[in-house]
Amino acid sequence: MAQPSQPAQDQTRFDVAEFIDARPIGRREILLLFVCASVLFIDGFDMYFFGKILPAIAEGLNAEPAEMRDVIFWTYVGMAVGAFTMPPLADRIGRRPVLALCAFGFGALSIAGAFAQTVTQMAVLRGISGIFFSAMLPIGLSLLSEMTPKRKRAFFMALALIFFSTGSAASGVVAAWLLDLYGWQIGFWVGGVLGFIAVPLLWLVPESLAFRVSRNPKDPKIATTIRKLDASQPIYGGEAFYLGDIKPRLAGEAKAGPLTLLRPPYLLQTLILWCACFLALGNIAMLANWLPTFFQEMGGIPIQEFAILAMISFAGGAAGTLTMGFLLDRLNPYWLITAFFLIDAAALYAMGILPFGTGAFLIAMIAWQYTQIGGQTGINTLATLGYPPEIRSSGIGWAGGWGRIAGIIIPAWAGSKALEMALGLETVMGLIALPALAVAVLVFLLGVANGGKIGAHSRAPEPEPVPAE
DSSP states (O other): OOOOBOOGGGOOEEEHHHHHHHOOOOHHHHHHHHHHHHHHHHHHHHHHHHHHTHHHHHHHTTOOGGGGHHHHHHHHHHHHHHHHHHHHHHHHHOHHHHHHHHHHHHHHHHHHHTTOOSHHHHHHHHHHHHHHHTTHHHHHHHHHHHTSOHHHHHHHHHHHHHHHHHHHHHHHHIIIIIHHHHOTTHHHHHHHHHHHHHHHHHTTSOOOHHHHHHHOTTOHHHHHHHHHHOTTSOOOSSOEEEBTTBOOOOTTBOOOOGGGGGSTTTHHHHHHHHHHHHHHHHHHHHHHHHHHHHHHHHHOOOHHHHHHHHHHHHHHHHHHHHHHHHHTTTSOHHHHHHHHHHHHHHHHHHHHHSOTTSHHHHHHHHHHHHHHHHHHHHHHHHHHHTSOGGGHHHHHHHHHHHHHHHHHHIIIIIIHHHHHTTOOHHHHHHHHHHHHHHHHHHHHHHHHHHTTOTTTTOSOOOOOBOOOO
């Protein structure tokens, strides 16, 4: 329990970071985990369902699979716009309201997608919806990390990210079992309903205390939230709330904005994370949108058969996420993430040369999911915990934004180009393995720069004074 201290001027200083870190894991923390995990489930479902039923959607719109590149392109344009705009908005007005806006907007536009009649209509709807669902992961992780005790923070984030993988598995259920019964529209209906369900769930949890303190230490809602979390906590009124060693803002001091990411001491970390996310998320986007199609067109494997193995390999993704969350605080996180991406590259190449459906292929597929999802969990954790609350959503959101830009360039161009050039499956999978190797190198270099510690520079930046008028 955080104990307020009584300095001069009869004003009580109250360390909110100590209060959060000292709390036991109880029903409120579990509820927060559930709500944030639900938000990530929606994000994972939407990212993966479209690619898994892409040929069926194309057939329903009287188009060839290669023609769907426009839909993929505009989806990732929207996701990039959302990644660069929504997280800074969450750093300004709060995590909860922006998450609710994103969930509602995505839900409405997803249902509208079920009524699309042409590729152009689908591209417009998916592009606009991308603005909303792309921000769910960075803002959701920010809310969860800021309200979870430090000793369980990385593990809770890993548990929440498992729901991202669960969303992928749920999209596999749609592809394997519901597609023939209800048609390609079923994915859009499920995604839309899930978005609407998330809105009331968000009002079951409080706004981030770290956010409130970083924006306005005198906000009366801080004391109200603390009393709700712990009625026994002594709150007398007039407390000066602060976060650990971060000094409260003085009158006339400017608040840190997203451009702080490009200033010392964050500049090098930011640039490396941007490059790593560009390659890692670009690869994920390529695989999410084109992998079933590659195996169907280049290997003659039906979508339903591939979807079944993809669901089985989901266990690998869940295990990789849990492993990463458990080991991040116990081993050098950078070397751990580097090892994951090296194995990721080897598994991807192996999937291109091993016979489909064999035990060896399934092992390679599970290893790919284990290391891809586990490795991305590690990168998300680096981006989330590597920045202070004032720029946390912007930090992870903008890193993800470069990944969304990669999701525009790589799937829209390279995916359809691979089909047009009639490249062999072994060649395609070998090329897809190269970005994973590059990510391993980048994370290793970041570890050297940060001395092997997450958040080596995560203390809030000193704000620049506002010039006197």
